[in-house]
Amino acid sequence: MGDLCDLLGIEHPIVLGPFGGLSSVALTAAVSNAGGLGSYGLYGYDADRIHRTAAELRAATGGPFALNLWLPTGTERDATPQEFAASLAVLAPYFAELGLPLPEAPSRYLPTLDEQWEAVLRERPAVVSVVFGVPPEAMLAQAHEAGIVVIGTATTVDEAVTLENGGVDAVVASGFEAAGHRTSFLDAAEESLVGSFALIPQVADAVRIPVIAAGGVADSRGVAAAFALGASGVQVGTAFLRTRQSAANDAHRAAISASRAHDTVLTRAMSGRPARGAANRAVREIESAGVIAPFPAQNWLTGRFRPEAGARGIGELQSLWLGQAAGLAGFEDADELLAELVRGVPGAPAMP
Numbered sequence: 639m640g641d642l643c644d645l646l647g648i649e650h651p652i653v654l655g656p657f658g659g660l661s662s663v664a665l666t667a668a669v670s671n672a673g674g675l676g677s678y679g680l681y682g683y684d685a686d687r688i689h690r691t692a693a694e695l696r697a698a699t700g701g702p703f704a705l706n707l708w709l710p711t712g713t714e715r716d717a718t719p720q721e722f723a724a725s726l727a728v729l730a731p732y733f734a735e736l737g738l739p740l741p742e743a744p745s746r747y748l749p750t751l752d753e754q755w756e757a758v759l760r761e762r763p764a765v766v767s768v769v770f771g772v773p774p775e776a777m778l779a780q781a782h783e784a785g786i787v788v789i790g791t792a793t794t795v796d797e798a799v800t801l802e803n804g805g806v807d808a809v810v811a812s813g814f815e816a817a818g819h820r821t822s823f824l825d826a827a828e829e830s831l832v833g834s835f836a837l838i839p840q841v842a843d844a845v846r847i848p849v850i851a852a853g854g855v856a857d858s859r860g861v862a863a864a865f866a867l868g869a870s871g872v873q874v875g876t877a878f879l880r881t882r883q884s885a886a887n888d889a890h891r892a893a894i895s896a897s898r899a900h901d902t903v904l905t906r907a908m909s910g911r912p913a914r915g916a917a918n919r920a921v922r923e924i925e926s927a928g929v930i931a932p933f934p935a936q937n938w939l940t941g942r943f944r945p946e947a948g949a950r951g952i953g954e955l956q957s958l959w960l961g962q963a964a965g966l967a968g969f970e971d972a973d974e975l976l977a978e979l980v981r982g983v984p985g986a987p988a989m990p
């Protein structure tokens with residue numbers, strides 16, 4: 639346990655999960671200020687936005703924090719004009735319902751990893767966490783030279799071993815209970831669905847680097863179980879997303895509160911890649927239309943109407959990512975949630 643806290647320079651082995659598109663400086667800073675590791679998801683951020691975000695984080699916390707990047711898998715591709723039009727035809731009623739014009743295809747869907755990494759490296763966060771693969775050798779070497787700890791994310795034992803062999807310093811073992819995208823990179827996500835109870839001990843047996851358990855942990859019982867299974871820390875998403883410091887809007891919070899353990903689905907409908915969330919109207923209708931543009935085009939397309947739906951409190955037209963433990967996510971304050979999670983850490987001193 640001490641090994642992970644020492645490695646990350648933190649007091650409690652509790653990591654706030656990064657939320658691509660939905661991280662907030664307030665929540666990241668709250669967790670870092672309370673002795674955990676706050677993470678901030680940089681999905682889709684260009685260099686300017688990365689620099690601005692890092693400055694805001696530094697102003698809000700003197701503690702270490704993690705910046706999170708999605709690595710390219712080689713499966714990303716632009717939608718053909720036909721694919722773009724076909725998906726837009728399915729989504730058009732949502733644009734009409736929200737009074738939004740139909741978008742034209744952009745010149746690019748996402749910033750490149752090189753652009754993002756150059757900005758992250760200049761910011762020198764204490765930790766960089768990645769999903770969807772092993773960081774390129776040069777990136778790892780530059781990170782280590784700059785004193786940045788690198789955390790990889792595995793959905794299977796094989797991925798954890800591949801990440802360790804690739805040189806990362808710690809690994810998140812992400813069970814299929816977790817909210818958001820399944821970040822598998824060796825086999826298809828649908829063929830890499832391992833629950834946390836099976837995944838954590840097998841990853842802990844297979845690697846020497848510290849294992850951080852993610853997926854289904856929302857209270858001190860989950861933390862204690864993760865440690866009993868061999869984890870050195872936990873990464874918690876859904877339960878933190880429910881707190882007032884998060885960037886989730888009211889409809890998203892309400893969906894977390896209302897969700898029962900069997901309510902979530904894995905769907906490509908909103909982004910083109912499988913992710914766990916609520917089966918709202920958009921998910922049901924897009925799934926039944928069966929027309930989904932490839933990633934990242936589908937994510938970009940739904941991203942043209944989701945913010946407006948969020949602003950109007952319409953949960954049925956958002957990406958309501960949430961995990962199977964949503965029913966345990968009862969805390970409205972991140973500090974109180976962190977204190978509850980710390981109670982599950984073996985040998986942790988009582989928090990005030």
Ligand SMILES: Cc1cc2nc3c(=O)[nH]c(=O)nc-3n(C[C@H](O)[C@H](O)[C@H](O)COP(=O)(O)O)c2cc1C
Pocket residue numbers: 654655656657658659660679680681706767768769791812815816817818819852853854855856873874875876877879959960961962963
């Ligand atoms: C809205 C949302 C966005 C997420 N985006 C990312 C991301 O960009 N990168 C990442 O590593 N994990 C991402 N995750 C996963 C979380 O960081 C975390 O690992 C996961 O939520 C843990 O499982 P739990 O929800 O059961 O606690 C996301 C989760 C949510 C809810």
